[in-house]
Amino acid sequence: MKIRTNFSLQTLNSLNVPANTPEIFFPTNLEELSELPQSKTAKSYILGEGTNTLFCEKSAPVIIKPSLVGIEVSENEAFFLISAACAENWHDFVLFCVNNGMYGLENLALIPGSVGAAPVQNIGAYGVEVGDFIERITWFDFASQKLSDFSKTDCQFGYRNSLFKQALSGRGIITHVHFALPKAWQAVDSYQGLNEIDSPITPQAIMAKVMQLRQAKLPEPKQLPNAGSFFKNPVVTADFFNKLQKKYPSMPFYKQTNGAIKLAAGWLIEQAGLKGFREAGVGVHEKQALVLINYEGRTGQEVVDFACFIQDKVRSKFNINLDPEVRFIGSDGLTDITSLGIKK
Ligand code: EPU
Numbered sequence: 001m002k003i004r005t006n007f008s009l010q011t012l013n014s015l016n017v018p019a020n021t022p023e024i025f026f027p028t029n030l031e032e033l034s035e036l037p038q039s040k041t042a043k044s045y046i047l048g049e050g051t052n053t054l055f056c057e058k059s060a061p062v063i064i065k066p067s068l069v070g071i072e073v074s075e076n077e078a079f080f081l082i083s084a085a086c087a088e089n090w091h092d093f094v095l096f097c098v099n100n101g102m103y104g105l106e107n108l109a110l111i112p113g114s115v116g117a118a119p120v121q122n123i124g125a126y127g128v129e130v131g132d133f134i135e136r137i138t139w140f141d142f143a144s145q146k147l148s149d150f151s152k153t154d155c156q157f158g159y160r161n162s163l164f165k166q167a168l169s170g171r172g173i174i175t176h177v178h179f180a181l182p183k184a185w186q187a188v189d190s191y192q193g194l195n196e197i198d199s200p201i202t203p204q205a206i207m208a209k210v211m212q213l214r215q216a217k218l219p220e221p222k223q224l225p226n227a228g229s230f231f232k233n234p235v236v237t238a239d240f241f242n243k244l245q246k247k248y249p250s251m252p253f254y255k256q257t258n259g260a261i262k263l264a265a266g267w268l269i270e271q272a273g274l275k276g277f278r279e280a281g282v283g284v285h286e287k288q289a290l291v292l293i294n295y296e297g298r299t300g301q302e303v304v305d306f307a308c309f310i311q312d313k314v315r316s317k318f319n320i321n322l323d324p325e326v327r328f329i330g331s332d333g334l335t336d337i338t339s340l341g342i343k344k
Helices: 030-034 090-099 203-217 238-247 265-271 300-318
Strands: 002-008 020-026 044-046 053-055 062-064 071-075 079-085 134-141 146-151 172-182 226-229 253-255 261-263 282-284 291-294 327-330
Touching: 030 172, 053 300, 079 090, 090 203, 238 261, 261 265, 265 300, 282 300, 291 300
Parallel strands: 020 062, 044 062, 053 327
Antiparallel strands: 002 020, 071 079, 079 172, 134 146, 134 172, 226 291, 253 261, 282 291
């Protein structure tokens, strides 16, 4: 297995923060996964393409970068069944599906990252979440060194959440994601922007529109280092929302099935006067305020300080806490963000 020591992670995280790991492992198959030393996996961090990760300190923990590739397709009467290995690039995988007549994931085009990372935070965009199309997940468990399968229900998918971010966090690796894409395709085209597509609505037209919308608003990490949405959209009670809406009648909102209301964090940050605001090499994107940009390769700590500042401003204006979507990694692994001054 490929192993490197004292390895720089700056090019392996899309926020471009400097960080070094004492050791990084690149397992490509089950045999190599079994060779990972258990003494090291206990305090390691699993890194996909690093598009949702903030290394907060200059020293990072031991890193495992799963490097399994391959896609297999089969079908039954109603579904295309597609198994993809974790290190496949997400957008390339979406293209593979759409170009081969297997539809459903087109709304998730251009999301940065790998297939294996997609279910961890249940990536979502334009009315679709990846969990909607997952049949099961194959998991390598560090303690037992065995593979097991988790059904979609086992995965406990929620808004930017899953079992892999909760109880299983740090305890193993998603090796393969098994998708079931219905042969009877149904367009999801009600999200703002997609409802402008001329008929006939096709998966290709949705994908093209999604790509156009994303390219117009979301910066390319290679040019402007970022991790997509830095915060999650906050969910508030109907009572809280009703009071706020009286004051801000044009505020965007999304009713949840349980009666709670999801607000748009980007809108809140913009209303706090911070869209395009930039200080000490870190800033809020000019076109989408939910994206923070590390313009000058500043340290993780500087990005953390900037995120705290954004949280404080939004809290003092709206009495709403913005919970980060990005994962904060310190030298010992996943960090309790409250110890950094960030509020949960
Ligand atoms: N808005 C503003 N100002 C801004 C940004 C947004 O007023 O600076 C308003 C928009 O006008 C709109 C609402 O807020 O009314 C929602 O904006 P948008 O459609 O851009 O989506 P979002 O809620 O900001 C979420 C996801 C994105 C995903 C888009 C599209 C989260 C945390 N983010 O963003 O996901 O691409 O919807 O579906 O849920 C990501 O997770 O990294 C990500 C980019």
